[in-house]
Amino acid sequence: MINSTLTYPTPRVELTDQHLISHAGLSAMGDLLNAVDFRALCEDRFSQFVPKAAIHRPGKIIADLVLTLAAGGEQACDLDILRTSAGMFGPVSSEATVSRFMGRVKHMPEAFTYGYQTMSKTLRSRLWGAAGDRNPAKRATRINPLIIDIDATLVQAHSDKQGAAGTYKGGYGFAPMIASVDYGQGYGTGEILAVLLRSGNMGANSAKDHIEVLSQALAVLPDDFYDDHGVLIGEKLLVRTDSAGASREFLNHLDSLGLQFSTSYSLPVIKEREIGWISQKKYWEPAVDQHGQRLRDVWVVDATEVMKLKAYPPNTRIYVRAEPLHSGAKASLFDTDGNRITAFLTNSPYYNIAELDRRHRARGRCENRIKSLKHAGLGKLPYWSFAANQAWTLLAALAVNLLAWVQLSVLPVGHQASVWDLKRWRYRLFSIAGKLVRSGRQAKLLIPKHAPEAGLFTLIGDVCQKLHQRWRQGHLIA
Numbered sequence: 176m177i178n179s180t181l182t183y184p185t186p187r188v189e190l191t192d193q194h195l196i197s198h199a200g201l202s203a204m205g206d207l208l209n210a211v212d213f214r215a216l217c218e219d220r221f222s223q224f225v226p227k228a229a230i231h232r233p234g235k236i237i238a239d240l241v242l243t244l245a246a247g248g249e250q251a252c253d254l255d256i257l258r259t260s261a262g263m264f265g266p267v268s269s270e271a272t273v274s275r276f277m278g279r280v281k282h283m284p285e286a287f288t289y290g291y292q293t294m295s296k297t298l299r300s301r302l303w304g305a306a307g308d309r310n311p312a313k314r315a316t317r318i319n320p321l322i323i324d325i326d327a328t329l330v331q332a333h334s335d336k337q338g339a340a341g342t343y344k345g346g347y348g349f350a351p352m353i354a355s356v357d358y359g360q361g362y363g364t365g366e367i368l369a370v371l372l373r374s375g376n377m378g379a380n381s382a383k384d385h386i387e388v389l390s391q392a393l394a395v396l397p398d399d400f401y402d403d404h405g406v407l408i409g410e411k412l413l414v415r416t417d418s419a420g421a422s423r424e425f426l427n428h429l430d431s432l433g434l435q436f437s438t439s440y441s442l443p444v445i446k447e448r449e450i451g452w453i454s455q456k457k458y459w460e461p462a463v464d465q466h467g468q469r470l471r472d473v474w475v476v477d478a479t480e481v482m483k484l485k486a487y488p489p490n491t492r493i494y495v496r497a498e499p500l501h502s503g504a505k506a507s508l509f510d511t512d513g514n515r516i517t518a519f520l521t522n523s524p525y526y527n528i529a530e531l532d533r534r535h536r537a538r539g540r541c542e543n544r545i546k547s548l549k550h551a552g553l554g555k556l557p558y559w560s561f562a563a564n565q566a567w568t569l570l571a572a573l574a575v576n577l578l579a580w581v582q583l584s585v586l587p588v589g590h591q592a593s594v595w596d597l598k599r600w601r602y603r604l605f606s607i608a609g610k611l612v613r614s615g616r617q618a619k620l621l622i623p624k625h626a627p628e629a630g631l632f633t634l635i636g637d638v639c640q641k642l643h644q645r646w647r648q649g650h651l652i653a
Contacts, residue, residue: 196260199609199622201246203632204577205264206639207585208238210646211301220290224279231268236276237570239267245574245597246605247550250557251277262611262618277563284562291569292395295576299366300397302580305642309583311358312399318525320413320435321400322357322534323368323392324541325420327379330553338561340376348375351553351568352384354392355544357415357537360465363582363593365544367572368392370553372565379417382424389414389429409433413523415538421520423486430488430522437521437535440493442482462496463529465537473498475532478518490522496532544575547597551575585638592631603628 196202208214217234225233242264243253251273258267268276280287303310315321332339332348339348354369369391371384393400393407400408413435414420421438429436459474478495497514500506504515519535552571556564578600582593595603607629609622622629 194260194262194611196263196609196611196620198246198256198260198605198607199263199620200604200607200628200632201242201257202263202620203604203635203639204242204245204581205238206636207577207581210639210643211298212643212646213238213298216294216297220294221287223283223286224276231266231272233276235265236268236273237573239264240273240570241574241577244552244571245577245600247601249552249555260611263609263620277558277560277566280566281558281560281562284565287566288569291566291573292391295573296395296397298576298580299395301646302584303397305645306584309358309362309588311356311362311583312397314359315400315411317410320411322359322413322415323389324355324357324365324538324544325352325385325388325392325414325416326355326541326545327352327373327384327419328545328549329375330549330556332375332556336556336559336561336564338372338374338564340374342375346375349373349556349564350375350377350379352379352388353541353545353548354388355541357540358579358583360537361589361593363579364547364596365540366576366579367544367548368395370548370565370568370572372561372568378419380419380422382422382428385416385420385422385425386428407432407434410435410524413437415535415541417538426491426520427488435521435523437519437523437531437538439535439538440518440520442495442516442518459497460528462498462532465533467533470498475528477528482518484520487520488522491520492522493518493520494528494531543596547575547578548572550597581635584642585635592628604631607632 214232214234217237218232221233221237225231225236239254239257240251243257246256248254248256251270254267254270254273257264261267303312308314311321327350329342329344329346330349330351331346341347342350350373352371352373353367355365355367357365369388371388371391373384377384400411402408409432414429415436416438418439418441420426421440426436426438459476462470462473462475464470474497476495477492479492482493482495484491484493495516495518497516499513500515519532521531521535523531525531548571551574553568556567558564558567575597578595578597582590582595586593592600592603607622607626609620612619612621622632626632
């Protein structure tokens, strides 16, 4: 007989009737929903999507779907993870009930979208107000505006779905356009404001779609961004996009609303005198990274007087950035003097060139929010109906936003979890197991004392309970 050393212990597996909870850490998100009185809020907005005598109310159906998406579920049948833990998550609707709910949604998509927008605005107002000094609306100023990122992405469809079409990359599916908020470094990962589901053959540079998704995003911002007459205070907001958002129609629309913008710009064919001017670093300023540290051999300059802009909004300026080609990068026609030349447009009243460049380069953070949104449900749309899939994307956005609001309003400043993305939350917190027991007529959830994120779990629960009490007592605006 050969005795082998096992990689892991192999305890005997037995079935039990004990109340064991496999995703006990997910209840931390449930604590936040309880704190903001989510169920009553949804009843006011979505009651038309369920019969009056229905046991499963819209708030509970939506909350269960959102928690399922946050935990990694991909379709309605994944609700069984919550359904088997009724002591923790309460009665969970069946797949048939969810199917009937989504069936009503696809027949009244405008009503569902409007209900979601008003609900989202109320939740955002409550939780931003609870953030205190970190409230993005209070921190937004003319010089330091709140940033709204707009970007498009591709979602593959592996079966025929309504509205799916071929993409420019040779795939098949959808090309949603997403508007998200960047809180700024140190304040969390940011949140999703609006998701506009589009066919896969739609262009990323559509000014009409940029205007539509921006309108949806502005509709869900708190009232702090509007004056007493309901007029948008545009100077407190900055719209940031890639070069797809640099169309004159879209930028003139932003200017008409009084909004600031910062958008990448595809340089036209550079004239000989401009190439010579770029090679001279006499008027250039050194660029800085996201921590304010000077970058080596990276330069930025205001090129407005050299590269004339036509038909763009007044006060639009163009800034050019030059940096050495990265290892393996292929030079293009516009890369002169061994540098990669890029540019961006802005009408910001702030004139610190290095800071404007740093702020625009931070646009890459929106890619992380889109990645989390795909992990939360956007990446695998389960329905054939286009309207049902649009509603699914909004539920996915709410799942991502729950985590963003925890980072902003619940966690203390500088907490390590304030920069976690969705997948890390799943692995570190949501996967914590627990046991439900009763003692003194009260239910108690037991979790491993030495679990790495046990302290984070209890912290979220305690803070959410305190927030709920403050709202009930009128200490916070509800």
